[in-house]
Amino acid sequence: MIRSLRGRLYVGLTAIILLTGAIGSMFAYRWAFGEAIELQDSILIQLASLAQNASFSGGQPLHGVEEDTEVWLIELGKTPRGSADDRQLFTLQDGLQVATWKNQPVRVLLRTRPDGSRFAVAQPTAIRDETARDVAFRTLLPIAALIPCLMVVTALVIAYSLRPMVRLAGDLDARRADDMTPLPLSAMPSELQPFITSINGLLARMRLLMDQQRRFVADAAHELRTPITALSLQAENLASVALPKRARERVAALRLGMHRTKHLLEQLLALARHEAAPTGLAEKPLAALDHVAKEVVADLLPEAADRGIDLGFALVEPLTVRGEPAMLAAIIRNLLENALRFTPRGGTIDIGVYREDGMAILQVEDTGPGIASADMDQVFEPFFRGSRPEGEGTGLGLSIVKRIVDSLGGRIALENIAGIGRSGLRATVRLPIAGDPDSSPSKGKESRETQAPEPGCG
Known part of the structure; x- marks a missing residue:
């Protein structure tokens, strides 16, 4: 059973086109066949008119119209004579008749001259039927070519007519889960x-x-x-x-x-604070992503030191994005707290803030066990703590990060780090850049000892 509305329309209209084409072709074929037979009868009549005042000896073919028509002019005389076929033809009345001549059925036209002599113009019915079928078949060629064209046009018309519905479905699929703005009614078909x-x-x-x-x-x-x-x-x-x-x-x-x-x-x-602020991205204030990251890292340095974890920047560049500093801080803090929770003592957490392909990149990379592959599709769901929960996590951190990143027009991706003798998790957040501050980037991991007073150095 076809459940697609487009499929139903196409199958229904195609069936109507094929049925109509078949019925029309049948009537067209029969009409063209009859017309071709009548045309050949008129040719016999014209040839008989030419032979009305002239006499010919015996039966001879006439090729004046078409070489393959095999039209014969047969002199019958004033009394029955000649072969049995000639005598049988002599007994027929004047006019168009169907008879047998030379052991084959023929269409014959008999006439009598003023002097009493008779003659016949004959043509084999097999040739007449073959010619008529050929003419009728050529009549069907335009119809046969028109049906596929109609089917293609029907498919295009259906696709064009259902395009607003497809576009509406695409707009709904592209929406965020919390976007409840009404759908536009303008320029939509009345049926929708x-x-x-x-x-x-x-x-x-x-x-x-x-x-x-x-x-x-x-x-x-x-x-x-x-x-x-x-x-x-x-x-x-x-x-x-x-x-x-x-x-x-x-x-x-x-x-x-x-x-x-x-x-x-x-x-x-x-x-709750994040979801209560429905302002668009263009209305959000500008914030220095690198400054926010340094402040959050500075707050978490004592906890990292207590856990024996090396926390610091591998790369930091001055970048400006649109968003509340508190929301940016929530992104960074949740990612770092997750990394601190799962990174073992003596491990390392590297933070990167840099530009890539016109986007501001925030990257947090740890040396923990990573995330089980079975949990990757659910880690952003609220209150999901994975198949191996650890520490004091609530299962809300990554959900909050995902919602904030989506509201800022960005993307977040998690990937496990696999290598010889190492493991870990890499979290990468991409946010649109809102400005280009004129300051040179500082690369390389900052010292954990000599620059401890600077925010963001472990």
Whole structure:
């Protein structure tokens, strides 16, 4: 069963064209065949008119019209004579008849002269039929050539007529998941407008539900932050109290849970703040990507030092992009926190900020275990922590990064690093460049010791 509307239209119209062409061809063939027979009868009549006042001896062929027609003029005399075929022809009445002559059926025209002598003009019916079929077949050639042309034209007309629907589907596929702007009704066929109106109504309801969900998440996270902060402070105060070993272990577990809950709330608030700012890319402020990266790296240097991880820049160039500095910082911080969480002690995390093919590139490369290939398609989904979760992650970091990068008109890609004696993960973020600051790039990994006061040096 054909489910495609285009296929149904094409099959239906093709069937109509073929059926109409077959019926038309049949009538055209029969009409052309009859006309060819009548034309050959008129030729016999004309030849008989020429022979009306002249006499010929015996039966002789006439080739005056066409060499292959095999028209014969037969003198029958005033009384039956000659062969049995001639005597049989003599018995026929004047006019067009079908008879047998020389053991073959012929179409014969008999006439009587004023002196009483008779003659016949004969032509084999096989040749007449062959000529008529040839003429009729040539009549069908234009119809046979027209049918494929009609099928091609039908396919083009259907494709052109359904192009607005295909374009509409392409526009919907190219949209971001959170883009709920109504579809345009202008320049759309009237048949599609009710369908588009229904889609716009559905988008409006989905936008309302998403706004309610965002407000709920933001409000819940904001309301929970204060009591969680208070509980965290109380748990921190218990660290200075002399407690039995078993109690200290429980307090440590409590502090770890509080810290994770606080981190989750901060991620939810960051996600809510980002989704509550629907401004377009052109309306976003300019920000120096390299400065934001250095500030975030400087904040994370103490944590990297505690974990024994070498954190620093492999390449940094001054680049300006459009976006809130806080959102850019959220991208960099989430990528670096993931790298710190999975990189083992003694490992290395390299950050790169540079230009490539007209795009600003932010690259974070670590020496951790990478991401399982089965998890690659799901790592950007909210609350997904992979098949080997580790540390205090909430599963929101990469989801937040993906949403922010998409809103800034960029792309993010993750790839595992595989080599002899090494592994790791490379995260590459591409953002449109908004400006060209006039300052020379600084290349090479910056010293972790001599330049510790400079932001971004490990």
